[in-house]
Amino acid sequence: MRNIEKYSRGYFMPPVKSLKWTEKEYIEDAPAWCSVDLRDGNQALVVPMNLEEKREYFQLLLEVGFKEIEVGFPAASETEYAFLRTLIEQNLIPDDVTVQVLTQSREHIIRKTFESLRGVNNAVVHLYNSTSVAQREQVFQKTEQEIIDIAVTGAKLLKKYAAETEGNFQFQYSPESFTGTEMEFALEICNHVLNVWQPTPENKVIINLPATVSMSMPHVYASQIEYMSDHLNYRDNVILSVHPHNDRGTGVADAELGMLAGAQRVEGTLFGNGERTGNVDIVTLALNMYSHGVDPKLNFENIPDLLSKYEELTRMKVHERHPYGGELVFTAFSGSHQDAIAKGMKCREDRSRQYWSVPYLLIDPKDIGRQYEGDIIRINSQSGKGGIGYILMQNYGFDLPKEMRESFGYTVKNVSDRLHKELMPNEIHEIFINEYVNIHDPIEFINYRFTQNENYETNVSIKIDNEIHELIGTGNGRLDAISNVLQSTLGINYNHLVYKEHALEIGSQANAVSYVGFTALDGDVYWGCGIDADIMTSSVKALFSAINKMLSRVKPNFESGYSLLNK
Template sequence: MKNVSKYTRQFFEAPKTAMKWTERSYVDKAPTWCSVDLRDGNQALVIPMGLGEKLEFFKVLVDIGFKEIEIGFPAASETEYDFCRTLIEDDLIPDDVTIQVLTQSREHIIEKTFEALRGCKNAIVHLYNSTSVAQREQVFRKSREEIIDIAVSGAKLCKEYREKYEGNYRFEYSPESFTGTEPEFALEICNAVLDVWKPAPEDKVIINLPVTVQLSMPHVYANQVEYMCENLKYRENVIVSLHPHNDRGCAVADTEMGLLAGAERVEGTLFGNGERTGNVDIITLAMNMYTQGVDPQLDLSDIPAINEVYSRLTGMAVNERQPYTGKLVFAAFSGSHQDAIAKGMKWRAEGHTDRWSVPYLPLDPEDIGREYSADVIRINSQSGKGGIGYILETRFGYDLPKKMREKLGYIVKDVSDKKHKELLPDEVYGIFKQRFVDITSPICVTETHFVQRDGIEATVSFDYNGKRVTATDTGNGRLDAVSNALRSYTGADFNINAYTEHALEVGSASKAVSYVEIVTGTGRSYWGTGIDNDIITSSIKALVSAVNNMLGDKS
């Protein structure tokens, strides 16, 4: 590509650390989650949410289980201010939930922020100012010392105003654009703020290390976080928080590695909504923990419902391949994948394990409100017999013989290929019924009688090409006798090659379903299925269906 020479690495390596985070292989406990959907997420929308929409979204976040929710920037607009006041005055904030508000380091903004919080039981005042080289040089044109003064003066003002208002107010500081800031300077300015606030066991302070713009690979960020964790003053009374954006597509990796490096708190959004490429997706992070046996302390058991509210209120759509939450993330179109999933589900149903280990499915879809039949096995021209058989068995109760599943599989794939579309389960079932079940042309059996005479003698009455006829023959069983009678009358060359049966429904109203395969003298195979309350009748229907398929084959 052209112009590559104008780009350079804008991040700063942390001073050498022990990289202790590399010794851990997974996040073993849930962090404190803080949703920033109503601030960072909302300001990224083409049409920001109105008051009613924000109130509904807030309730959803509470129901999911967030205990810290950043509700906005009260001094930025009347809508933001009114939202904060409505939550407080209408007593909409549960006692165990803390709201968080953002403020710049300017006195009139800090003053209005505390006014907005008047009467709030629990709140976090989130102070920030930009610290990166690019911001210092290009936006503020200030020295390091001047940038520190901005932060320290804001910290002092926050402390002064807290003393004027009743309520449990905690503090948070973010060196905005942390990833473009020299780690030594980020540490210096954070420690200067901490010296003002003097965190204590009963008054801990949050130091937030935002990936305002993603500039490096995740391990670089992890080293920066570890450096800060090891060198911050008052460390035992400081909560280190992460706030990653996704410019390089690494927000989840940044966050997980940052947690391994010592952070205890995460700010993010549902589905990753946020400026540019978005914030870190808290749902993905939480489900990553869940699928490794760690309780994320969030209720994500009905993802479709959360998706519906999110899409309606924000106007944003969840990508079909979004981890865990997209419509197609559990979908298997590949025949080999479908077969492996079907066998894995059967192995699990047989009681071999109570642990989840189904091939190609890192998560049980039912745990987040999804359905196997609708979400997992999807049928198109790439599908195979395993998936098609799985749908017929789980949705409709038909346990097809293996060779019959293969036969049906080719038929279904051909239909999908010619129509250039995915086939829904009902369409697959329709193809199965049309091609194999109770086929009554050109032969339609109307009556069958059996007599025990040197084996079983069958007298079969049937319509054949519009003519009512009767044929009699013997066999070593009822089905064999009917087969011989049909063969002797029609002159067709075939033999029964396979027969299976099972109950289609459980209980007194159960029906019998039978499957018959016949093979011609030239080796061609034909299948039929019969359904009836009587097992003998269902087997005869299956045989006749197979014979009709043979007689109707023009190939």
Template sequence: MKNADKYTRQFFEAPKTKMKWTEKSYIDKAPQWCSVDLRDGNQALITPMSLEEKLEFYKMLIKIGFKEIEIGFPAASETEYEFCRTLIENDMIPDDVSIQVLTQSREHIIAKTFEALKGAKNAIIHLYNSTSVAQREQVFKKSKEEITEIAVSGAKLCMEYREKTEGNFRFEYSPESFTGTEPEYALEICNAVLDVWKPKADDKVIINLPVTVSHSMPHVYANQVEYMCENLKYRENVIVSLHPHNDRGCAIADTEMGLLAGADRVEGTLFGNGERTGNVDIITLALNMFSQGVDPGLDFSNIPEITEVYENVTRMRVYERQPYSGQLVFAAFSGSHQDAIAKGMKWRENKGCDMWNVPYLPIDPSDVGRTYETDVIRINSQSGKGGIGYLMETKFGMNIPVKMREEFGYKVKNISDHAHKELLPGDVFRIFTEEYVNISTPVTIKEIHYVQGDGIEANITLEYNGKKASITNNGNGRLDAVSNALKSYLGLKYTIETYTEHALESSSASKAVSYVGIKNEDGSLSWGTGIDTDIIMSSAKALVSAVNKSMKESRA
């Protein structure tokens, strides 16, 4: 591409650290979570949420289990202010939940912020000012010392207003554009703020290290975080927080490596909504931990419901391939994938396995509110017999014989291919029924009576091409006797290649299903399925269905 030479690296390497985070291979405990959907996520919407929509979203966040929720910038708009007051005055904040609000380091904004928070049981005042080289030089045109003074003066004002405002307040400071700031200066300004607030064990302070704009690979951010964690004053009383944005598509990696590097807390949004490419996706982060056996402390067991609320109130859409959350992330269209999943699920069932390890499925879809029948095995022209058979078994209770499954699989794929669309489970079942079940033309059996002797005698009343007939023949079993009668009357030559049966339901009023495959004189197989309340009649119907298909296919 042209113009690459006009770009340069805008990040600063941290002073040499021991990179202790590289010695860890996984996150072994959940961080403190803070949802910023109602502030950072909301300000990124084309149409910001109304008061009613924010309340609906807030209630969902509480239900999920968030203990810290950034609700807005109350000094910036009337809706934000009113939302804050509504939560406080209507006692909508649980005792174990803190609301968080954002404020710039300016006295009239800080004053308005504390006014909005009056009477709050637990609230976090999130103070910020931008510290990057680009912001200092181009926007504020101020020196480091002047930028530090902005932060320190804001910190002092927060202390003053806390003393004279009813409520319980904690503090958070963000050197906004941290990743474009020299780490030594970021440390200097954060320590200057900490010297004002003097955190204690019962009054801890949050230092938030935002990836306001992502400039580097994730390991660079991890080194910056480790440097801050090891050099911040009052570290035992400081909660180090991360707030990554996703400009380079690295927000998840930035956060996970930042947690390995010593951070304690994460700010993010559901589904990663936010300015530009968005914030870090808390659902993905949490379920990454969940997939490694770590309880994230948030309840994402009903992703479809969460998605529905999110899409309704934000007017955003969750991408179909969004990790864990997208409609298609557990879907297997590929025949080989479907076969592996089906065999993996059967293996788990047979082994009574407690631990999850199914091919192509990093977590159990049912743990996040998905179903195997509609979300995992999806049928189109790429599907295979294994997936189609698994769908028929799990959704409709039909355990189709392997060879029949192969033939049926090709029929379904061909129909999907010609229609250029996915087939829903109901479509697949309809195709199976129309192709194989209780086929009654040109031969229909009206009645069968059996007589026990040296073998079995079958007395059959049937209708063939509209004409009734009664026929009798013997066999070494009921199905064999019916088969011999049909062959002699119709002049057919075939052998019964496959016969299986099972109950279709587990109730006392269950039906029986039988599958019969006959090998024709030319070596081809014809399949039929019979369903009836009587197992003997279902087997006869399956045989007649196979015979009818054989005659139709021979005429085609």
């Protein structure tokens, strides 16, 4: 690509090695979660939420289980001011939930912020100012000391107005654009703020280190977090927080490695909504932890409903391949994937397994409200016999023999390829019924009778061209007797008869289903299926279905002893 020389690595490594986080294998405990959907997420919407929509979204966040929710920038917007006052005055904030508000380090903004918080039970007042080299030099044109003075002034004003305002307040400071700030300076300004607030075990403060713009690989961010964690004043009384954005597509990795490096709290949004490429996605983070057997302390047991509400209120669309929430993330179209999933699910049913280990499925879709039927395996021209057989089994109770699944799989794939579309379960079922079940042309089965001596003797009634014929023969079993009479009397030849049967329940009607397959003299294999209330009749219907499928390939000739084959 052109113009590569105009770019450089704009981040700063810590002045000392900070790599202890690399010794940890996984995140052992859930962080404190803070949703910033109603502030950071809302300001990034094409059409921000109105007051009623924000109330509804706030309730949604409570249902998920968030205990910290940033509700807005009340001094900057009358809608956000009114929203916060509504929450407080109508007692809509549960006693165990803390709301958070954002403020710049300017006295009139801080004053109005505390006015908006009058009477709140618990609130975090989030102070920020930008500290990066680019912001200092290009936007504010201030020295490092002047930037520190802005932060310190704001920290003092927070203490002043908190003391004068009814409510219970906790302080938070963010060196905005932390990732573009020299680490020594980021540490210095945070420690100046901490020295003003002087946190205690009973009154801890939050230092939030945002990847306002993600500028480095995730391991660099982790080292930056660890350096700050190791060198902050009052560290035992500081809750270290991260707020990653997703500019490089690494927001989740930044947060996860940041937690390994010492972060105790994460700010983010549902499904990653936010400025530019968005904030870190808390749904993904939480369910990543869940997949490792760690309780994320958030409830995502009904992702479909959550997704529907999210899209309604934000007017944003979650991509079909979005982790966990996307419509297609648990779906396999590939034949080999479908076969592995189907076998894994069958293995899980047959054996008692402590841990989830189904191929290609990181977690059990049902644990987050997704259904196996229509979610896991979907059928198109790339699908295989295992997946197609799984669809019939899960949705309609047909347990096809292995060899028949292959035959039916090609039939379905050919239909999908010809129509150039995905096939729904009802369409697959319709293809199966039309192609395999109770086929009665050109030979229609009417009835049978058996008598048993040394062998089974049978009298079979059939209809050909609207004319009924009675055929008589014997065999060592009932199906064998009927098979023999059809071959000997009608001149049909095949071998290697395969048979399977089981009970079938479709809706409230209980039936028996049988599958019959055989190999014709030319080596082609034909399958038929029979359904009937009587198990023997279902097997006979399956045999006739297979024979009729074979005859559909050969023009029958019913002259001279009923021979069906042209000599």
